[in-house]
Amino acid sequence: DAGITQSPRHKVTETGTPVTLRCHQTENHRYMYWYRQDPGHGLRLIHYSYGVKDTDKGEVSDGYSVSRSKTEDFLLTLESATSSQTSVYFCAIRHTAGTAAETQYFGPGTRLLVL
């Protein structure tokens, strides 16, 4: 499972409140990703990181920010949660060497409900 954990695993919050999701990895991978998964849309990339303090936007970045102050942690923040951000959020890492260099390994997911 590439040593990826996500916290919390489930969260219920109210519209307008800030929410931070954490992704933690134990294997020192350079690339980390945040996706959201919604019925009919598959997985869509929110933000990704290619190193400490190096991040870039994905396909659906509006309303989200990220931070990576340490190699092992990649944080996703919803500054003011909206009901449209109800989703399942997945973190992933990518190896950067060897035969697995182009595959991604996923965490268990965080189920977020915004009321």
Next chain:
Amino acid sequence: SQQGEEDPQALSIQEGENATMNCSYKTSINNLQWYRQNSGRGLVHLILIRSNEREKHSGRLRVTLDTSKKSSSLLITASRAADTASYFCATDALPGANNLFFGTGTRLTVIP
């Protein structure tokens, strides 16, 4: 968007039968990957096929790629109840890309 689309959206078969699911994508790619997702879990990588390959095998999995048609297929032979899951294709752009674009998935149900 480069996002792929899987076909069919859902597939139900009897144990022992073969399952075929298809993926179409929109732009040139470096490689195409297939992932599996069990209910309530994260995605797990199954197989990767490069743009210069036409067919690849891994155990009971067979993947084909037709870059002229921008399509791929995943065949699972002699299906088992444990193969019940959603299957996604994912593509990247040309070399140097950092991101994958996932399709919408095929939900496979294998009936014991």
